[in-house]
Amino acid sequence: MKKEKKSILIIDSCPLICEAYKSVINSTNKNEDYLFDINLVHCGKQGLEIINNASKNKTFFNLIILELKFSINYQKERLSGEDLSMTIRKTFPNTKIIISTALDDNFRIHNIFKTINPEGFILKKDLTSKDFKNAICSIFNNEPFYSKSILKLLRKEISSTLLIDRIDRKILYELSIGARMKDMPNYVPLSAASIEKRKRHLKKIFNVKDKGGDRELILVAKEKGLI
Incomplete structure (x- = not known):
């Protein structure tokens, strides 16, 4: 049986986190149903270059996992995780996005759902290897995954009867x-x-x-x- 190829791009400023994500993703493939091609990138600028090159070469990413806040050097270039996510959405509308971030800011989280609507959204303070594995499995099964803090925020918003714009x-x-x-x-x-x-x-x-x-x-x- 031919294995299904999954092309994955991970963009996070911490190399250790990138390696941990890669390890967990590979561990979801116990039955070897997939052939993973996983690329690790540690800054937003390099991530943008890879995305632009993929678009020019007409290649495709099944999944992109990224942080919202990059290192200070690249912040000076005014490239945020939101900017990069919006570029991904425009360039690869069928690519699934998981945002994994340490930024616990309800205002920004709300705006990200409005502008990007990622298939996965995880706050790092919620993150365990089990949760991340569940996120990957859910995304591969075309199901969204949100960590507990994100779900708590969404429940608050849904339960609120207040109409504010x-x-x-x-x-x-x-x-x-x-x-x-x-x-x-x-x-x-x-x-x-x-x-x-x-x-x-x-x-x-x-x-x-x-x-x-x-x-x-x-x-x-x-x-x-x-x-």
Whole structure:
């Protein structure tokens, strides 16, 4: 019986993690149903070069596993994991993506689901070899896989009856990282008056009294997994 070839690209700045991922992937092939071709890359720039070359040569990746945050040197080149993921989606729309990251940021996670919608999403703090093996098996069976922290966030969002849009989320996020109201129009595409109006509306739907201030608003938003 001819083995099915699986071409896999792993992009993570830690060589040890790359080797661990490769080992776990190979361990899922006990019956030797697949012929794995696994490439390991330790920076975003090199990953982008491999993706562009594959596109030119009309080759294909079945699965790409990548981190969101690369080393400082490559961050200076303004290449993020989100940027690379979006390039992958455009270049190889049928390639499955697993994001495995240490970044525990609900706002970014929400945006990644909206813009990329990866087949797998794992927070490294949840990760065990068993969970990663389950992720690989699920993806090969055309089933999505999300680690427990991601599932917890998704459940919070689904159970919430509050209707807020991406601008509201952006306002909450900027407030949570210390942005001052006078500076908010630099980060949110609205006037200061419109931002203030939205903030009052958010306090109303979150049942936050004005005297509670922004701190209570942010705490409630975090409890609901919105930031």
